[in-house]
Amino acid sequence: MAPSLHCLPVFLALIILVAADQQPPTTLLPNDNVSSRPNALVLLVSKNEATNLHVVDIQKRTPLKPVPLVLDVNGRSLWVDCESNYLSSTYNAPQCHSTQCSRANLHDCRTCSAQTRPGCHNNTCGLNAVNPVSGETAFGELAQDVLSIPSTEGSSLGQLVTIPQFLFACAPSSLAQKGFPPAVQGVAGLGHTSIALPTQLASHFGFQQKFALCLTSPLNHGVLFVGEAPYRLHPGIDVSHPLGSTPLSISREGEYYIQVTSIRINERVVPVNPALLNRRPGSTLISTTTPYTVLEHSIFQTFTQFYANQMSWAPRVQPIAPFGLCFDATKMTATQIGPEVANIDLVLHNRNNVWRIVGANSMVQPRPGVWCLGFVDGGSNPKAPIILGSYQLEDNLLQFDLARSKLGFSSSLLFRGTHCGNFYVGSAQTSAAKEEKHV
Structure with a gap:
């Protein structure tokens, strides 16, 4: 019997992760040659049928781990649950009044009385994280960690590139428990703020501040493009x-x-x-x-x-x-x-x-x-x-x-004659296995 179509988004994500694990990511630092930088980045987007929410898997931490996040076009930041087994050797919580806090327009210092862990440090910057489904908010910690994302030339998945110190919010587990699909660990916010996902990617890689959404039903995957067009869908149509x-x-x-x-x-x-x-x-x-x-x-x-x-x-x-x-x-x-x-x-x-x-x-x-x-x-x-x-x-x-x-x-x-599920992911078996750059 053929596999269920409802498993397709999970199957596609597994293909990408297996391919990406074949080579370490490439990290481009701010002083790297501009010609080595990608023109655009891409994330696959799946729709959860039970909640009608759209979800992206973003690779974060050291070692890299796929983190499923609800896609919120109006979200002010990327936030994740840091209470549930957040393990990373590269996690850092900037001190209050630091340049990172100024960039995020945060001026409140916070303390944490519990045992020190990701999301719980003293004299760090505090910020609100929002659950867009329930409307609830929680006070969290501004943090930095590694984030990796596939590049694209517009028609297929390319090599992974990495931001070593991506700013995000560490939130309590309770915030991700109301209205979200199982296993989702937070929100990928695309709003027009200084630490939203597209803003940080554009700043780090030198893109214009531009992103494109192409959502689809649970039977297919959609795409989020960050950066310049073209955006090509099968059979070779530039939908930009x-x-x-x-x-x-x-x-x-x-x-x-x-x-x-x-x-x-x-x-x-x-x-x-x-x-x-x-x-x-x-x-x-x-x-x-x-x-x-x-x-x-x-x-x-x-x-x-x-x-x-x-x-x-x-x-x-x-x-x-x-x-x-x-x-x-x-x-x-x-x-x-x-x-x-x-x-x-x-x-x-x-x-x-x-x-x-x-x-x-x-x-x-x-x-x-x-x-x-x-x-x-x-x-x-x-x-x-x-x-x-x-x-x-x-x-x-x-x-x-x-x-x-x-x-x-x-x-x-x-x-x-096309649709948002027609972004070519077959290349994940080849392109995403190329050497990863740290940009």
Whole structure:
């Protein structure tokens, strides 16, 4: 019998780790020749089916160990559980008032009354780590340790490169126990802060501050690119262009917002209260830890009714929580871009700049024979009027150009005959086994 597709992300990760163990990593130090530095880095992203969270394995510590982390596009830092068997000969906790603490914009000293261990030292910098699922926070220790990540030329995995002193937060075990998949040990934060993962990688390797996300379903792996394009997916398609673009706004917490000025369904404008879409820093928060797009209550009611009217030909069935509108899937036609349903357009900073959401991203199948509109009611006071969830991001390339404050977006890659699971990982058996550089 063929292996289960649900095991595929784990199998792919094992291939990479076995290949990477064949050679020690290459470490590039700050004074190394610039020509020896990679142009881009890449991480494979798997989706946990039980929690709908996206997870990356990042190799850290000495000796190197894969550490599974929830991917949070708005996370302020990379944080890990340091209470549960954190073993590393290269762990270091910078002293308070050090240059490392200044870089992280941390000015509080902390003490720890327990036995000295990773995450528990006196006169070190304290910072908050956040669980993006439960919303809980915990006070942790700023730390440094080795981090290794595969390089890429844009189409396959290359050699591992290493940052010897990557800054991260050491958090208590309890923070990783609520809402996370089993074995996950923390969060990989991509927010616009001084110690987020993309910021440190760009600074160390001399990249422009740019990263791209391409998420997918549990049956495939997605990818996170850090650095310059191209981003090639099978069969050799560079999905970094053409891209639509819209201004990217950053909150004080380093979160990413865009301005959705109106919503259209089948080219017809949904009558939404304009005041709700004129908020700053933007009407729409992008989230990788919110499974489905959340709409403020009045927007949700109007949007759902409008969508139902545009789908009057499709028999409706009893809604399945958390969704409010569901249809008989046996009466709907399957296409290359999902079920044949009404298109949803997010109109951005001008009427010609549109992010189209097709059936593959708008409809969810909670059980066989049923399609539900994959948008949920956020109540009267959500964090933003629209929180764009990870399901609506799948098989779309999003490029966060932080230097230019611009978001590039592809809309569904299914239109182009590819998807986010088409990054070539077969090369892991050869490329990742090359000598590793310390950059």
